[in-house]
Amino acid sequence: MKTDKMDRSHSTRPPLRGLYAIADRETIGDERFGEAVEAALRGGAVMVQYRDKGTDAARRLREAQSLVRACRRFGARSIINDDPALAAEAGADGVHVGAGDGDPIAVRERLGPHAIIGVSCYDRLDLATQASAAGADYVAFGRMYPSTTKPGGPRPDLGLLARAREATGLPICAIGGITTNRAPELIAAGADLLAVIGDLFERTDTAARAAEYATLFETSSARQDRP
16 A cells, blocks of 8 residues: 555654765674764764675674664664565664665555655666655665765766655655765755765764764755745
8 A cells, every 4th residue: 555745754753864874784894883883873873774785684683673772872763774574673763675675565564654664766766756656765866976885886967866856755865985075966966865884984983974974964954044
């Protein structure tokens, strides 16, 4: 059953806008995973995604649950990458799926009406409109710039972000090769969420870098509020 836009907006929650930290276990490593996630949250990440393609189910559940608890302490949302079952078991706020990895309608039925569902749309507006019709809460585009995490991904133009916002009415997420130098043009182009991996978790001071992203969003909001 299609979920209407009012249900998807979760109007009692803060809007989906700000730094979206992608806690990629391969990038962060074992020893500092929990510390790195907490640093991103301390710096101002509004949402954190647990991303791990490993096969150790017990470890993945432990880490996902730890990430969920950390997000709750900081008032941020917790998202699980490509695994609705893990999202449900860990008590996460939602899940992010690739365009071919899961039907948002089926995911919604499994996780309930208040779950946050994000869908990767790469460089295709048609996938975004399909995701919106299926009940997604946000749509993601990228890789926006050259990226070591997604080296072969498609490269959408900046104008797609605004077109997708107009077509879907959903929050727009940009991912791929994002840095603090590139972030302002993405925000200006219509990105509500900036999904960052390397420029956040490969830094020696993750909290300070997260705070820089948070400041960029605050500055952008202040400009929009000026008469």
